[in-house]
Amino acid sequence: MIRERKPPPSVFDETCSARHALELIASKWTMLILPALAEGPMRNGALLRRIGGISQKMLTQTLKDLERNGLVIREDRQTVPPHVEYRLSEVGRSLSDTLAVLDRWAEQNFLELDAARERFDAR
Template sequence: MSQPASTAFDVYSASCPSRAVLELIASKWTLLIVPLLAQGPQRNNALLRQIGGISQKMLTQTLRDLERNGLVIRTDHHTVPPHVEYHLSSLGLSLSATLAALDRWAEAHAAALQGAQRRFDGKAG
């Protein structure tokens, strides 16, 4: 059951349930999965091929967490061999543009961040 819009949540409060939401969406795997699903339904193996470095276990766990939180819908077509697809719910779609923007920011600023790390490490070393 969703909370009414008038309920006040405070991410700075240790007991606020929005903290769990931040933890879920700040996961590097969520940051990669949600924008891919915004492109349309995807099968497990397609996601696995597109996301370098993710294990089957982490993909499955992240998809389950996203499904549990109402961001992803799992559709089992009940065929042999199994045909399961994942797609974003309307709630997931509302999040996808924000996460895609964060992905693009990381790509655009990776070189500057690496330079800062080298300078910092040079001073510390």
Template sequence: MKTARPAAPLSPGDVFDAACPSRRALELISGKWVPLVLPALEHGPLRNNELLRRLDGISQKVMTQTLRELERHGLVLREDLRTVPPHVRYRLSELGRSLNVALVALDRWAEHHHAALDAAARLHDARAAP
């Protein structure tokens, strides 16, 4: 009779390997709106329209798609308030809160360094111009 061996601990993965499942996580969080939606939910639940007002430039369609994808992957929790007309709120899950720490840091980095990035791009473009 064979005895079951304990499962091997999951490896942290190697994001440089094309077959690494962690690449799916990177693809999810590297979307245009995910690094903004999660931090927008940092201070508590928001309704869809509140998120739309907070994230200037996102369409209703893209907001809905983004929230569904985040909910599907366990980063956001959808709460149906069971009202007429229907009202739904979104909040960060524990997993979403853990990711949000990194995304808030990334957002702050972008806010502090956008001018340097723009200056470097202008300098590069000026050197490359004929």
């Protein structure tokens, strides 16, 4: 009996659940939160201060998505006042290492991108 081999998963296939991962990763807030947490566990307020422009609502929502997908671990110390910290899981750390390369690329190339937009918009 010959078994039919399934093709490997591909993000180009609309049914591949890896697309969910890409959607999560493509969020600008994910791309900022994970590298911030790579510096070590942080509380909500520290993340708000570290990531300029993020609202409390968006931070909470993104952290919840990251926790749901196993990228971030939420630790509630059950104290009064409340003390909750967020840290990267192992898979979150591996993704953060990858995102750090993209962060550096953006920092090194933003001037060229800005100039290209200006040239385009001037036409």
